[in-house]
Amino acid sequence: MHRMLTMKLLKNRLLLHALTILILLFLIVAPPFLGKDIINILMKILVFGLAAMALDLVFGYSGLWSFGHAGIFGVGAYTVCLLMWHFSVYNFWLLAIAGIVAAVVAAAIFASLGLRMRGLYFMLTTFALGELVAAMARTFRKITNGTDGIWPMRYPDLGFGITLSHTGLFYFVLVVVIISGIILFRITKSPFGYSLQSLAENEVRARTLGYNTQLRRFIAFLISGFFVGLAGVLYVYTNGGINPPDAGMATSGLLMILVILGGVGTIWGGLVGSAVMNLLNYFISIIIPARWPIFLGVVFILTIFFARGGLYPRIANACKKAIGYGNTEG
Amino acid sequence: MIFLFSVLCGLSYGMVLFLLAAGLSIVFGLMGIVNLAHGLMYMSAAYIGIIVAKLTGSFWVGLLAALVSSGLLGLIIERGLLRTLYREQLSQILVCFGLVYIITNLHLWAYGPYPKAAPVLPSVLSGSLTLGQFEFMHYRLAVIVVGALLCGFLFWAQERTKLGSIVRAGMDDPETVRALGINLMTINIGAFVFGSVLAGLAGYIGIPVIGGVVPTTGESVLFLGIAIIIIGGVGSVQGTLAGALLIGVGSSLSQSFYSPLAKFFIPLIMLLILIFRPGGLVYRK
Amino acid sequence: MEILKVDNLIQAYGGLEVLRNCSFSIEAGEKVALIGPNGAGKTTLLNVLNGIIAPKSGRIYFTGREITRLPTQARTNLGMARSFQITSLFSPLDILINVLLALHGTQRSSYDMLRPIDASQTILNEAQELLESVGLWQKRKMNCMKISHGEQRSLELCLALASKPKILLLDEPSAGLSKEESEKLGKTMRGSAHKNVALLLVAHDIDLVFQVAERILVMNQGTIFAEGTAEEIQKNKEVAEIYFGPGVKFA
Numbered sequence A: 001m002h003r004m005l006t007m008k009l010l011k012n013r014l015l016l017h018a019l020t021i022l023i024l025l026f027l028i029v030a031p032p033f034l035g036k037d038i039i040n041i042l043m044k045i046l047v048f049g050l051a052a053m054a055l056d057l058v059f060g061y062s063g064l065w066s067f068g069h070a071g072i073f074g075v076g077a078y079t080v081c082l083l084m085w086h087f088s089v090y091n092f093w094l095l096a097i098a099g100i101v102a103a104v105v106a107a108a109i110f111a112s113l114g115l116r117m118r119g120l121y122f123m124l125t126t127f128a129l130g131e132l133v134a135a136m137a138r139t140f141r142k143i144t145n146g147t148d149g150i151w152p153m154r155y156p157d158l159g160f161g162i163t164l165s166h167t168g169l170f171y172f173v174l175v176v177v178i179i180s181g182i183i184l185f186r187i188t189k190s191p192f193g194y195s196l197q198s199l200a201e202n203e204v205r206a207r208t209l210g211y212n213t214q215l216r217r218f219i220a221f222l223i224s225g226f227f228v229g230l231a232g233v234l235y236v237y238t239n240g241g242i243n244p245p246d247a248g249m250a251t252s253g254l255l256m257i258l259v260i261l262g263g264v265g266t267i268w269g270g271l272v273g274s275a276v277m278n279l280l281n282y283f284i285s286i287i288i289p290a291r292w293p294i295f296l297g298v299v300f301i302l303t304i305f306f307a308r309g310g311l312y313p314r315i316a317n318a319c320k321k322a323i324g325y326g327n328t329e330g
Numbered sequence B: 001m002i003f004l005f006s007v008l009c010g011l012s013y014g015m016v017l018f019l020l021a022a023g024l025s026i027v028f029g030l031m032g033i034v035n036l037a038h039g040l041m042y043m044s045a046a047y048i049g050i051i052v053a054k055l056t057g058s059f060w061v062g063l064l065a066a067l068v069s070s071g072l073l074g075l076i077i078e079r080g081l082l083r084t085l086y087r088e089q090l091s092q093i094l095v096c097f098g099l100v101y102i103i104t105n106l107h108l109w110a111y112g113p114y115p116k117a118a119p120v121l122p123s124v125l126s127g128s129l130t131l132g133q134f135e136f137m138h139y140r141l142a143v144i145v146v147g148a149l150l151c152g153f154l155f156w157a158q159e160r161t162k163l164g165s166i167v168r169a170g171m172d173d174p175e176t177v178r179a180l181g182i183n184l185m186t187i188n189i190g191a192f193v194f195g196s197v198l199a200g201l202a203g204y205i206g207i208p209v210i211g212g213v214v215p216t217t218g219e220s221v222l223f224l225g226i227a228i229i230i231i232g233g234v235g236s237v238q239g240t241l242a243g244a245l246l247i248g249v250g251s252s253l254s255q256s257f258y259s260p261l262a263k264f265f266i267p268l269i270m271l272l273i274l275i276f277r278p279g280g281l282v283y284r285k
Numbered sequence C: 001m002e003i004l005k006v007d008n009l010i011q012a013y014g015g016l017e018v019l020r021n022c023s024f025s026i027e028a029g030e031k032v033a034l035i036g037p038n039g040a041g042k043t044t045l046l047n048v049l050n051g052i053i054a055p056k057s058g059r060i061y062f063t064g065r066e067i068t069r070l071p072t073q074a075r076t077n078l079g080m081a082r083s084f085q086i087t088s089l090f091s092p093l094d095i096l097i098n099v100l101l102a103l104h105g106t107q108r109s110s111y112d113m114l115r116p117i118d119a120s121q122t123i124l125n126e127a128q129e130l131l132e133s134v135g136l137w138q139k140r141k142m143n144c145m146k147i148s149h150g151e152q153r154s155l156e157l158c159l160a161l162a163s164k165p166k167i168l169l170l171d172e173p174s175a176g177l178s179k180e181e182s183e184k185l186g187k188t189m190r191g192s193a194h195k196n197v198a199l200l201l202v203a204h205d206i207d208l209v210f211q212v213a214e215r216i217l218v219m220n221q222g223t224i225f226a227e228g229t230a231e232e233i234q235k236n237k238e239v240a241e242i243y244f245g246p247g248v249k250f251a
Helices: A002-012 A012-029 A034-061 A069-087 A092-114 A122-140 A167-186 A192-199 A204-206 A214-237 A250-261 A268-287 A289-306 A311-322 B001-033 B038-056 B059-085 B088-109 B138-160 B160-172 B174-179 B183-212 B217-232 B237-257 B259-276 C041-048 C070-078 C095-104 C121-133 C149-161 C181-190 C206-210 C232-236 C235-243
Strands: A155-160 B128-131 B134-139 C002-012 C014-025 C031-035 C059-061 C081-082 C167-171 C198-202 C216-221 C223-228
Touching: A012 A167, A012 A311, A034 A069, A034 A167, A034 A192, A034 A214, A034 A250, A034 A268, A069 A092, A069 A122, A069 A214, A069 A250, A092 A122, A092 A155, A092 A214, A122 A250, A122 B217, A122 B259, A167 A192, A167 A214, A167 A268, A192 A204, A192 A214, A192 C095, A204 A214, A204 C070, A214 C181, A250 A268, A250 A289, A250 A311, A250 B088, A250 B217, A268 A289, A289 B088, A311 C121, B001 B038, B001 B128, B001 B134, B001 B138, B001 B160, B001 B183, B001 B217, B001 B237, B038 B059, B038 B088, B038 B183, B038 B217, B059 B183, B088 B217, B128 B138, B134 B138, B138 B160, B138 B237, B138 C149, B160 B174, B174 B183, B174 B259, B183 B237, B217 B237, B217 B259, B237 B259, B237 C181, C002 C041, C002 C198, C014 C041, C014 C198, C014 C223, C031 C041, C031 C206, C041 C081, C041 C167, C041 C198, C070 C081, C081 C149, C095 C121, C095 C149, C149 C167, C149 C181, C181 C206, C198 C206, C216 C232, C223 C232, C223 C235
Parallel strands: C031 C198, C031 C216, C081 C167, C167 C198
Antiparallel strands: B128 B134, C002 C014, C002 C059, C216 C223
């Protein structure tokens, strides 16, 4: 019974899987031949894609609209930068662990304050806390270098004398992001993951079935914080450094847009949204340098009319239609 | 003297903030959405007002232009885009962001990145009050008075008029209000447009108070609006006033006396409120 | 053995008292029905028993433990299950997932994060059993909102039974069902599969009540004012009065 279902599913998504494999092949084979610029864009897509995928876990599955996720991202990144700058710690693994732990702690604070009230207040609370992180980064000059930011401009030191090159960093980020995406996706298909969807959909029913809904929301936020923190850690290397706006309202908003654009509640939509946004950004700003936000804004609005559930589901559906399966169970 | 001066400056700033945030608060209370495009009404009205005032040489004509333009913009946004996506909050967020990107960049294109200041002030208000070594503009005093009057009017409307009770009921229990046969849709649209007009008013009269407008003003002002809602509480005139004055006077005082705190002041207050009084200073229900 | 004991529950909304000194008890495996006119407080009572609302005063004991302030999910894990008057499913999910969620809810596997929800063969078999008993196994991949109302009610019942409860609180389970469906439901409830499950059935459907209940509690204005077997209740004049007014026989 199972095998038959899997076969049908595979046929359904054949085109989609084929496309994915092609893209992956490209990403594996091409980089040594691509310019530094393009690799930087690809890395930006991956890092922000990871942050967006992490956000989707709480935004799309648990019904928690976090408008301050960039704050957690910033905590991860700033922890790495502070350790480098003030304590000359350069081992990647130590820095990553520190950054991720700090991000998870920040996520715990965000969640415990935010989960005290219902609904849209969560959005306002996380917004305030995200801005608080950015404000702290701006204000405490001695620690964070204020509005100038901290720019270590380093490549990851993996220990044993191995330091990654530019291309090496790309492959490293690629592997980390893909594995993270797979983990996040698996979580959503697990009992825990489905329980998140259930509590977002019908809280009373979920509790009546035995689920501790507040605890689950909290845990989901911590998991999200883990992966966002990881993204922040990687960002320090791919971007060269961090500054306060990266932890602020505009970036939080951007992350939300990436999730909505790509498809809420799909995990991989975050990566798709990031790819579309960054690629459009890059190409449009080559053609009309100062006016690209207008185009981006128009794209957002058009997405609502042509890809209501997000770009990833739209693309997946188009692939299904192309080989004759169409909109079966959607 | 410096204390008095700072407080007065803070009050005038706070009044501008109050007018800005009032619309945001009402819309959030009634429709459950944070109108992310709210800052745009403020900003575009300021710019249009400046241009018109420059052209006609009259402060008042500029004011009229500002109010009309922000009201129209609010109407267009509400009817054209938000209404067709009623209940689809995610799409609304996407639309608002799209609008912010587009309109902000259009402003940048049209007006350039440098701050624009008010070209002309009403002649009757051109003097200033001397407080020790500081000059407090009569204009700012007028802003305080106008703000207070409007606040009083809104409070009266909220508490004493039928429309006010309908709006308050619409925030607490929309189902029942609809069941009573009241067209909540019209109320919502009206509130949205009214809020936009207030924001436009704030934008225009606020230019001399805040010191000029830039294309990123929309974004910074949205932040202030949300901060006021968090601190003051949603949906009540008193709450919005409390939040606005706290931010206004607080920022002003910390600027004068302990400037490192100034940048940090608003997020700090937000944090304190979230810890000790989530729901805001004036929390109903 | 007493499994549920309710002692002097009082619940009020503002000044309006909804439950007044409500007391009763249920034995293990006993099938009890709760009837009464609209507004008597039946659903409120279920909500209080279930932990969705806290009572103003009074106590609830379940399997010997006091559970008055215990959160809903803890009560479910002790063996209390509930179905709702208005069908309460997880609308974006398909039927199988709904049932799997119900099955995992009281198990340690509910915190599993890396295995798919349908990975456990044991749980899958239980799901199959539950769904086959109401004829929904073939439709298990359909979205749960796309089936008929009667099928949704059956699914609702499946979700409640999934946790293998010691007591089942049912709120109008036959609402909207046809006569045959209702009878079938009654047979299932009385069947051997659920012999050891205590039942508190809130219903307006008198046929179902008589079919299933060993004992009937009659509630009016927030308090239990009569109880007895089906015959006793039928002969009770006071009960007839609260339903039909004075001078009418209840038959």
